[in-house]
Amino acid sequence: MFRNSKLFFWTIEILAVAALIFMLSRIGWVFDPIRTMLALLFIPLIIAVFLYYVFHPLVAWLHRKFKVPTTLSILLILLLLGAGLVLIVLAVVPALINQLTGLINMTTRAYPEAREWILSLSQDPRFATLYKQLDVTSLINNINISYTDVLQNILQSLTISVGSIVGVVVSVVSVLILVPIFLYYMLKDGHKLMPFLKENVLREDKWHLLGLMRNMNETISRYISGVAIDAGLIFICIFIGYLIIGIPYAFIFALFSAITTLIPYAGPYIGVLPMLVTVVFIHPWLALIAVIYVLALEQLNGNLIYPKIVGNAVKVHPVTVMVLMLVSGSLYGILGMIIAVPVYTLVKEVVKFAVALYRNLKREKSLKIKPDL
Numbered sequence: 001m002f003r004n005s006k007l008f009f010w011t012i013e014i015l016a017v018a019a020l021i022f023m024l025s026r027i028g029w030v031f032d033p034i035r036t037m038l039a040l041l042f043i044p045l046i047i048a049v050f051l052y053y054v055f056h057p058l059v060a061w062l063h064r065k066f067k068v069p070t071t072l073s074i075l076l077i078l079l080l081l082g083a084g085l086v087l088i089v090l091a092v093v094p095a096l097i098n099q100l101t102g103l104i105n106m107t108t109r110a111y112p113e114a115r116e117w118i119l120s121l122s123q124d125p126r127f128a129t130l131y132k133q134l135d136v137t138s139l140i141n142n143i144n145i146s147y148t149d150v151l152q153n154i155l156q157s158l159t160i161s162v163g164s165i166v167g168v169v170v171s172v173v174s175v176l177i178l179v180p181i182f183l184y185y186m187l188k189d190g191h192k193l194m195p196f197l198k199e200n201v202l203r204e205d206k207w208h209l210l211g212l213m214r215n216m217n218e219t220i221s222r223y224i225s226g227v228a229i230d231a232g233l234i235f236i237c238i239f240i241g242y243l244i245i246g247i248p249y250a251f252i253f254a255l256f257s258a259i260t261t262l263i264p265y266a267g268p269y270i271g272v273l274p275m276l277v278t279v280v281f282i283h284p285w286l287a288l289i290a291v292i293y294v295l296a297l298e299q300l301n302g303n304l305i306y307p308k309i310v311g312n313a314v315k316v317h318p319v320t321v322m323v324l325m326l327v328s329g330s331l332y333g334i335l336g337m338i339i340a341v342p343v344y345t346l347v348k349e350v351v352k353f354a355v356a357l358y359r360n361l362k363r364e365k366s367l368k369i370k371p372d373l
Contacts, residue, residue, distance in 0.1 A: 044175050048182035051081075052190060053224035059187050074187045078180050084255075091252045092274055212353045219314060219345045226313025230306050231258045234297070241293050245286055247279055257294060261301065264325055264337035268298035314345045 257271030
């Protein structure tokens with residue numbers, strides 16, 4: 001009697017699922033290594049996927065146009081990426097270290113001079129009353145800044161955060177090692193995925209799921225190509241602007257700014273920081289002009305160029321792109337703005353597929369009914 005009852009069946013199913021969830025919550029430590037491994041692989045995999053969609057058309061074009069072997073093309077791309085990374089490190093890091101060292105030295109010299117200047121104001125009758133009301137002398141004595149104190153604070157901070165530093169180093173090393181490996185095999189064997197699924201997983205593809213997967217793959221490819229074109233235009237504009245303004249290391253700083261434009265809104269501010277830290281203590285007016293130029297360019301890009309290029313790439317109206325980024329940014333922050341457009345385009349492809357599938361099934365059903373009439 002109970003075996004044929006749907007209520008009994010679903011009650012047992014719900015109880016079994018609840019018991020499974022309870023058991024998994026009690027033995028969560030078993031999955032900690034898996035969770036750690038996935039967290040370690042996630043960022044390198046995302047970077048490799050992005051680079052795959054950027055460089056796959058180039059590899060295919062070299063093979064088709066000049067008969068360059070795929071493996072040789074991939075190795076050349078990896079070599080260029082590695083050389084570019086080394087160039088950035090060798091050009092930027094020493095300059096940043098020199099500028100930060102100069103900043104510390106200048107600060108240690110400027111503090112006594114500023115202290116003497118402030119104390120001298122007490123002798124000026126115009127500031128004497130205000131000086132006494134604020135009790136500036138006690139404030140200066142309480143500050144008690146010295147080079148030794150600064151070094152001690154820095155060393156204490158480094159000692160406390162040594163675990164975080166080790167974690168960052170491990171993450172960076174894992175990215176540098178895993179990204180080239182993932183990218184090599186994606187570029188070399190990525191074209192084999194669809195045939196593999198067709199032969200081993202979707203042999204009877206009645207619903208044409210492979211067609212949906214191809215469309216989604218093409219959509220992601222077009223989106224990343226559009227983003228890459230936008231970043232390339234930003235690189236060219238910033239590079240030319242830095243050259244005209246007279247900013248040193250213009251190529252490196254422009255390249256970094258172009259990469260950070262992939263992060264909506266916050267990207268421009270992050271991209272201008274290395275240039276600002278390097279140049280502001282040598283040529284402050286040039287740094288100010290460069291910052292104004294880059295931020296103005298990024299405003300133009302974020303409100304006009306990016307929506308137009310990316311919208312055309314994924315066949316979405318530029319206004320829709322702007323609305324998606326604004327709404328997702330207000331709801332989910334920077335991550336929402338990054339994934340808003342690709343998620344929307346993928347959902348649109350799924351909806352189009354579902355509507356087409358429904359119409360085909362309805363048409364087939366109607367054709368089967370007609371002979372019976």
